[in-house]
Amino acid sequence: MTSVQAEPGEISVSLSINGRAVAVPTGTSIHKACESAGIDTPTLCWAENLTPVSVCRVCVVEVEGSRALVPSCARAAEDGMVVDTDSDRVRHSRKMVLEFLGSGVDLSQAPELQRWIEHYESEPERYDQYEMPAIRMGEEPKVQDNLYIRDYDKCVLCYKCVEACGDDAQHSYAIAVSGRGFGARISTEFDAALPDSACVYCGNCISVCPTGALMFTSEHEMRKAGEWDESKQTSTETVCPYCGVGCVLDLTVQDNKIVRVMSPVESSVTNGNLCIKGRFGYGFVAGAEQSEPTSEAESGAT
Ligand code: SF4
Ligand code: SF4
Ligand code: FES
Numbered sequence: 001m002t003s004v005q006a007e008p009g010e011i012s013v014s015l016s017i018n019g020r021a022v023a024v025p026t027g028t029s030i031h032k033a034c035e036s037a038g039i040d041t042p043t044l045c046w047a048e049n050l051t052p053v054s055v056c057r058v059c060v061v062e063v064e065g066s067r068a069l070v071p072s073c074a075r076a077a078e079d080g081m082v083v084d085t086d087s088d089r090v091r092h093s094r095k096m097v098l099e100f101l102g103s104g105v106d107l108s109q110a111p112e113l114q115r116w117i118e119h120y121e122s123e124p125e126r127y128d129q130y131e132m133p134a135i136r137m138g139e140e141p142k143v144q145d146n147l148y149i150r151d152y153d154k155c156v157l158c159y160k161c162v163e164a165c166g167d168d169a170q171h172s173y174a175i176a177v178s179g180r181g182f183g184a185r186i187s188t189e190f191d192a193a194l195p196d197s198a199c200v201y202c203g204n205c206i207s208v209c210p211t212g213a214l215m216f217t218s219e220h221e222m223r224k225a226g227e228w229d230e231s232k233q234t235s236t237e238t239v240c241p242y243c244g245v246g247c248v249l250d251l252t253v254q255d256n257k258i259v260r261v262m263s264p265v266e267s268s269v270t271n272g273n274l275c276i277k278g279r280f281g282y283g284f285v286a287g288a289e290q291s292e293p294t295s296e297a298e299s300g301a302t
Helices: 030-036 088-102 111-119 160-165 204-208 217-224 276-280 283-289
Strands: 012-017 020-025 060-063 082-084 148-150 175-178 185-188 214-216 233-239 248-254 257-262
Touching: 012 030, 020 030, 030 060, 030 082, 060 088, 088 111, 148 217, 160 175, 160 204, 204 214, 214 217, 214 257, 217 257, 257 276, 257 283
Parallel strands: 012 082
Antiparallel strands: 012 020, 060 082, 148 214, 175 185, 233 248, 248 257
């Protein structure tokens, strides 16, 4: 039996996944139970540091006795549950969902999604023949300051940025989904430019975006110039020098320059989140060669 280590006194539940007996602590999601059994399950709108909103449905599994397929990221494992993650129905559903999510958007910077598209032999391009009312391909990236860009050509509407900006981390509520159906878009209030919105430039939305729709300006410009080269990049973990909280920073460095700053989700201090200073205030390291926050951005710093 595969099991996740339960804390002393913790009650565990036993279930069957793909015919294997698995035991996990009470409250563990089916997705996490699959992970503990070494079963790879696709996710898109789920993240370790976000509350599941279950909008993408790529993680669905079949649960015996349940009429509809179940989102494994949000549904807790139960005692006696019989789960199938690889039935024809699951495979077909995931294939279709990936096709819908991938149609009409640019997934060139979404390697994980591409991996699953290949795995399920999805063909998002087969919808190219239809005239879609509000296809996103071809929209210019929104470059409204020198810190980060929003390229909604690449947006699959996973809601992660909205969650990171809202209840799950920043509580700024600067962005939300506007419109419905084909017209749905992630937008600031009244589509205001980012410096005029409630955005405080924490960049937590960038760190959760799975498709590169939200990106450091430094990365965006380097990619545009063909200079982004992961083989030349190193990653250095350090502590933010700005205040005494002790946020862990993960610096991506290329050609001796910091090109991106993230924070590990596993950090108990940050849970993957930063403020504007930790995220973008690294200019002092290399002086004038690095970007400084714009005055609009600085006004949002806390
Ligand atoms: S940078 Fe922070 S405040 Fe601004 S939209 Fe992203 S999550 Fe919200
Ligand atoms: S911008 Fe990124 S994080 Fe936000 S909804 Fe689109 S794909 Fe998801
Ligand atoms: S990852 Fe489960 S519904 Fe999106």
